[in-house]
Amino acid sequence: MKKKRVTAFVLASMLFSSTASGVTAAGTYTWKYQNNQWYYLTSAGKPVTGWVLYGNKWYFLDSNGVMKTGWLLYNNKWYYLDSSGAMKTGWVPSGNKWYFLDSSGAMKTGWLSNGGKWYFLDQSGAMKTGWFKENNTWYFLDPSGAMKTGWFKENNTWYFLEPSGAMKTGWLEDGNVKYYLSSSGAMVTGQKFIDGIPYVFTTSGALSTAPLTGFFRDGQIIMYFDSNGEKHKGWLTEGTNKYYFSDNGFALIGWLTENGKKYYFGQDGKMKTGWVLDANKWFYMNADGTMATGWVYANGKWYFMNENGIMQTGWLLDNGAYYYLNKNGDMAVGWLFLGGNWYYLAGNGKMVTGEQVIDGKTYYFFDNGVWNSGPITKTTNYNLTFQQMLDIQMQRSPQTDKYKNAKAYVSSDYVLVDATDPTKGVVTSTTPLNVREDTNTNSFIFGTLSPGSQVQIVSKVGTWYEIKYVTWRNAKASDVSYFLNPNSFSTTSTEYFQFLLLNKGAGTTAQDLNAKTLAGKGILEGKADAFLEASKKYNINEIYLISHALLETGNGNSALAQGIIVDTVDGKKLDQPVKVYNMYGIGAIDSCPNTCGAETAYKKGWFTPEAAIIGGAEFIGAGYINASTPQNTLYKMRWNPDAPWHQYATDIGWAVKQTNSIKKIYDSLSSYTLYFDVSVYK
Numbered sequence: 001m002k003k004k005r006v007t008a009f010v011l012a013s014m015l016f017s018s019t020a021s022g023v024t025a026a027g028t029y030t031w032k033y034q035n036n037q038w039y040y041l042t043s044a045g046k047p048v049t050g051w052v053l054y055g056n057k058w059y060f061l062d063s064n065g066v067m068k069t070g071w072l073l074y075n076n077k078w079y080y081l082d083s084s085g086a087m088k089t090g091w092v093p094s095g096n097k098w099y100f101l102d103s104s105g106a107m108k109t110g111w112l113s114n115g116g117k118w119y120f121l122d123q124s125g126a127m128k129t130g131w132f133k134e135n136n137t138w139y140f141l142d143p144s145g146a147m148k149t150g151w152f153k154e155n156n157t158w159y160f161l162e163p164s165g166a167m168k169t170g171w172l173e174d175g176n177v178k179y180y181l182s183s184s185g186a187m188v189t190g191q192k193f194i195d196g197i198p199y200v201f202t203t204s205g206a207l208s209t210a211p212l213t214g215f216f217r218d219g220q221i222i223m224y225f226d227s228n229g230e231k232h233k234g235w236l237t238e239g240t241n242k243y244y245f246s247d248n249g250f251a252l253i254g255w256l257t258e259n260g261k262k263y264y265f266g267q268d269g270k271m272k273t274g275w276v277l278d279a280n281k282w283f284y285m286n287a288d289g290t291m292a293t294g295w296v297y298a299n300g301k302w303y304f305m306n307e308n309g310i311m312q313t314g315w316l317l318d319n320g321a322y323y324y325l326n327k328n329g330d331m332a333v334g335w336l337f338l339g340g341n342w343y344y345l346a347g348n349g350k351m352v353t354g355e356q357v358i359d360g361k362t363y364y365f366f367d368n369g370v371w372n373s374g375p376i377t378k379t380t381n382y383n384l385t386f387q388q389m390l391d392i393q394m395q396r397s398p399q400t401d402k403y404k405n406a407k408a409y410v411s412s413d414y415v416l417v418d419a420t421d422p423t424k425g426v427v428t429s430t431t432p433l434n435v436r437e438d439t440n441t442n443s444f445i446f447g448t449l450s451p452g453s454q455v456q457i458v459s460k461v462g463t464w465y466e467i468k469y470v471t472w473r474n475a476k477a478s479d480v481s482y483f484l485n486p487n488s489f490s491t492t493s494t495e496y497f498q499f500l501l502l503n504k505g506a507g508t509t510a511q512d513l514n515a516k517t518l519a520g521k522g523i524l525e526g527k528a529d530a531f532l533e534a535s536k537k538y539n540i541n542e543i544y545l546i547s548h549a550l551l552e553t554g555n556g557n558s559a560l561a562q563g564i565i566v567d568t569v570d571g572k573k574l575d576q577p578v579k580v581y582n583m584y585g586i587g588a589i590d591s592c593p594n595t596c597g598a599e600t601a602y603k604k605g606w607f608t609p610e611a612a613i614i615g616g617a618e619f620i621g622a623g624y625i626n627a628s629t630p631q632n633t634l635y636k637m638r639w640n641p642d643a644p645w646h647q648y649a650t651d652i653g654w655a656v657k658q659t660n661s662i663k664k665i666y667d668s669l670s671s672y673t674l675y676f677d678v679s680v681y682k
């Protein structure tokens with residue numbers, strides 16, 4: 001550094017005095033304090049710049065003549081000027097760090113020998129403390145910055161620093177004692193495997209000369225030395241733990257295959273039992289250490305391991321049955337919601353298919369296990385064409401009320417009019433007289449009148465009488481075709497319920513039925529359990545039974561439903577009067593509704609409403625629904641393709657007319673399953 005010397009002053013004899021102008025003068029040069037800055041002026045009043053030696057101290061004035069303080073970069077070197085502007089040398093604290101300035105004032109970096117000690121100053125000039133690395137060598141500087149040598153302890157770990165300060169690694173002989181310092185410089189104690197050789201070091205770090213016996217452990221290196229110091233090989237049982245040592249004496253970590261069986265050893269060398277996680281896959285080791293395959297029962301749950309011992313998750317096909325294993329591997333049981341579908345796994349874990357009764361409710365599952373929430377539709381195929389079936393039905397005199405308001409005519413040739421009342425007549429034919437749709441013999445025949453029948457004449461039309469004909473009439477083939485053809489009814493229509501399987505339960509609950517169907521229905525209120533028992537016992541749809549009972553009892557309010565006291569049966573007095581119930585009108589004929597219905601109930605033993613509900617169901621099911629050739633839909637009850645001579649009704653619309661009340665009940669429920677059976681013709 002080039003410094004400028006000012007010789008105009010006798011520096012040692014400088015005297016300062018303060019003036020009103022703030023200028024301190026000595027000789028021909030003058031210090032001036034102006035605008036919070038110091039300047040040094042020549043006798044001509046010009047500011048001095050650069051380095052100035054004043055009173056044995058150096059100062060620096062910038063290009064404007066302003067005296068500098070703090071850090072100064074000059075000719076690529078750093079200097080430090082204190083608050084008076086004087087240049088510092090030696091140790092200087094700045095911002096919680098120490099710096100060293102040589103005799104010229106320049107800041108030092110790198111190694112520094114000072115006062116018989118070595119220090120290190122980084123590129124910023126700051127003194128280092130603690131560990132630092134230079135040229136791939138570690139050094140340690142104490143809190144004062146002085147470089148350490150020899151043994152020293154930090155954080156309960158001993159290190160050795162050579163006279164150069166370099167941290168020692170590897171073998172060290174100090175006195176007659178051998179030590180070993182790891183790659184981190186830490187003095188080794190205990191057991192250490194070095195360059196393929198096992199060593200033991202005392203707690204002071206000294207190499208032990210005693211022979212090795214028992215376990216030797218260094219990280220994942222595990223060995224065992226017998227009492228004679230020989231490496232152990234093969235199986236070793238130590239307490240409750242088992243180990244396996246290879247021919248080189250190292251304990252096996254990981255898998256061992258021996259005699260076709262697999263074993264697993266943990267990082268501690270111990271043979272594992274129970275669950276093992278390896279390569280992100282789970283395995284299960286039996287109590288004897290062998291790897292499990294197939295089904296495993298652990299912690300109260302079932303798991304499945306494939307032939308490689310890997311725990312399976314998701315769907316599993318085993319011996320023809322499907323199982324589902326949750327993400328944790330445990331076998332699922334009960335209801336399972338997966339991929340937007342419901343499945344059911346039985347108590348043994350097997351996925352169910354087909355029809356199942358679960359918690360008292362009937363469910364149906366597709367072949368792939370997916371729950372069919374309904375409707376569940378099957379078909380029954382018949383060896384008849386539709387035309388053949390229609391021809392058979394037309395021979396059965398099917399009836400309809402479709403034409404009940406249409407005009408009806410008979411030939412006047414076969415009616416004798418009353419002489420006193422022209423609106424009355426008598427059929428004079430010797431054979432049944434046809435009642436026709438129009439006034440010609442080619443028109444459709446609505447029905448017939450027996451010889452001698454009374455008729456009420458409305459008017460005469462040519463040679464025909466229009467008569468009052470208030471009765472069921474023959475149905476036309478087109479009418480029969482409509483009701484007979486299953487394709488006439490859409491799957492979403494109320495009429496489609498004529499295909500409801502009456503021998504299949506709806507799968508609803510007593511709570512639902514009592515709250516939404518039977519509430520306010522007289523004697524039937526709260527009797528859902530009885531209907532469900534009847535349904536289960538006699539294989540009859542509970543909704544059909546309820547619909548039938550509501551119709552026959554006037555919503556549970558008829559005399560037979562409320563209970564009738566019986567004291568005579570078949571003309572014989574009973575020893576004691578008894579109250580009986582009849583919920584389906586069984587035995588109650590038009591001419592003898594209550595008495596005959598009550599006697600039937602007595603003979604059947606229906607002494608409680610529940611007995612009448614359950615017992616009556618047997619009667620309902622026996623003749624049709626559960627017959628040897630079952631008529632288990634309303635459609636089959638009406639048309640019976642298997643045996644057309646056995647039909648429940650002649651009204652072509654009978655099956656459809658029953659559907660409204662049944663559909664209404666279903667619509668009121670919150671949960672049920674629909675089963676349909678649709679007849680199909682060739």
